[in-house]
Amino acid sequence: MDVFFTKSNQWLNKNMFPVVLTAIVLGFIVPLENSPLLSALATGLFAYMTFVSALRTTFQDFVRILTKPLVPLWILFLIHGVAPLTAWGVGLWIYPDNFYMRVGLMIGSAIPIAVTSIIWTTIANGDIALALVTVTLDTLLIPILIPAIFKVMLGTSIALNYGDMVLRLLLMVTIPSILGMVVNEFTKGRLENFSRSVGGVTSKLATFIVIVINSAVVLPQIHWDFSALQMMFIVLGLVSLNYLIGFIGSYCLKDRRKEVVTAMIFNVGMRNTSFGSVLAISYFPATVAFPIILMLLFQHPIAAIIAKRFAV
Numbered sequence: 319m320d321v322f323f324t325k326s327n328q329w330l331n332k333n334m335f336p337v338v339l340t341a342i343v344l345g346f347i348v349p350l351e352n353s354p355l356l357s358a359l360a361t362g363l364f365a366y367m368t369f370v371s372a373l374r375t376t377f378q379d380f381v382r383i384l385t386k387p388l389v390p391l392w393i394l395f396l397i398h399g400v401a402p403l404t405a406w407g408v409g410l411w412i413y414p415d416n417f418y419m420r421v422g423l424m425i426g427s428a429i430p431i432a433v434t435s436i437i438w439t440t441i442a443n444g445d446i447a448l449a450l451v452t453v454t455l456d457t458l459l460i461p462i463l464i465p466a467i468f469k470v471m472l473g474t475s476i477a478l479n480y481g482d483m484v485l486r487l488l489l490m491v492t493i494p495s496i497l498g499m500v501v502n503e504f505t506k507g508r509l510e511n512f513s514r515s516v517g518g519v520t521s522k523l524a525t526f527i528v529i530v531i532n533s534a535v536v537l538p539q540i541h542w543d544f545s546a547l548q549m550m551f552i553v554l555g556l557v558s559l560n561y562l563i564g565f566i567g568s569y570c571l572k573d574r575r576k577e578v579v580t581a582m583i584f585n586v587g588m589r590n591t592s593f594g595s596v597l598a599i600s601y602f603p604a605t606v607a608f609p610i611i612l613m614l615l616f617q618h619p620i621a622a623i624i625a626k627r628f629a630v
Contacts, residue, residue: 320515327518331441334522335622341526342615345533352535360531363524364433364490370517371440372450372498373509379447380499389571389578390452396567396586397456398463401560402428406471412552419549421472421602422609426553427560428467429594429610431456432617433490435584437525440513442625444580450495452585457491464597529618532592546608553612558620561587583624588617 330337350356383390405427409420431453439449501509513521564586568579591614598607 320511323515323519324511327514327522330519330522332626334441334625335619337522337526338529338618338622341529342533342619344530348530348534350531350534356531356535360528361486361489363528365494367437367521367524367528368433368450368491369494369498370513370521371436371446372495373502373513373517374440375447375450375499376502377499380451380495383447383451387451387455389448389573389582390455392567392570393452393564393582393585394456394459394463396563397431398428398467400563400567401586402467402471404559404563405556408552408556418603418606419609422598422606423552423556424471425594425598425606426589426591426610426613427556428464429597430460430590431585432588432590434525434528434618434621435588436491437521438584438588438621438625439581441522442580442584443577444584445575445577446581448578448581449585450491452581453491532614549609550612550615553609554616556609557587557613557616560589561620561624563587584621587624588621589613591617 402424405423406420409423413419413423433453436446436449436453440446509517561583564583565579567586568574568582571578571582591610594610594613595607598610
């Protein structure tokens with residue numbers, strides 16, 4: 319039975335693109351309304367996926383990166399410096415007379431790393447500890463970074479509701495990561511195989527359900543017309559560019575092991591669209607959230623294509 323799950327997990331690693339597309343299509347079909355219960359389910363699934371990923375790392379790996387944080391800080395510079403400036407430039411080129419569309423594109427590239435970047439790093443056999451540390455640092459620094467970006471680029475100040483984001487981080491990343499590393503240490507790595515068999519298959523099932531939930535909640539908010547289709551292609555280009563920025567940025571590192579490059583690509587490429595849409599709606603007209611909502615349609619399919627290339 320263990321062999322069956324191991325082979326199934328290996329098959330899923332190589333075929334996540336059709337799996338992701340199926341989940342998005344189901345999101346079109348399945349009628350779901352956002353609710354506290356649905357949010358709690360998604361949080362629980364995220365926590366489980368992070369726990370399974372953490373079974374493949376140790377406290378030593380985590381502390382090693384935390385005590386030498388130059389790589390995570392470089393990743394954060396790419397995310398909150400290079401990417402939003404690039405998006406703003408694209409916005410000026412395509413939407414010279416539409417300030418709010420430019421703001422939406424900029425916010426979409428400046429928001430925090432998605433927790434799912436850890437899951438895709440795991441699927442692609444990247445440096446899980448690096449991904450965990452970077453996501454944690456990003457959330458801790460967001461109350462400083464996002465207001466600074468708004469002040470520099472838009473000339474305005476905002477105050478973030480940080481408490482809810484920290485709570486979600488604790489539940490989805492910090493606590494399950496610590497538990498996973500504790501279990502890994504206590505069992506002396508014997509459960510690492512679980513993360514590549516039963517745990518790997520079930521965590522991908524959890525990823526599938528999360529994508530269905532997010533798609534079902536987000537897609538009804540999109541009103542399809544020519545301008546929406548135009549924005550869809552622009553967002554597709556920017557999302558792809560964010561992954562590319564992560565890859566190109568890795569050439570500045572002394573340590574360009576495949577695992578490090580993989581983690582960088584997913585960390586820089588994936589954004590927390592839920593946070594971004596709430597941020598946009600809280601401070602700007604609803605149209606600003608439109609490109610951020612569209613990002614969800616492309617982040618996972620592109621991640622699946624990249625994972626297929628790296629998961630060997």
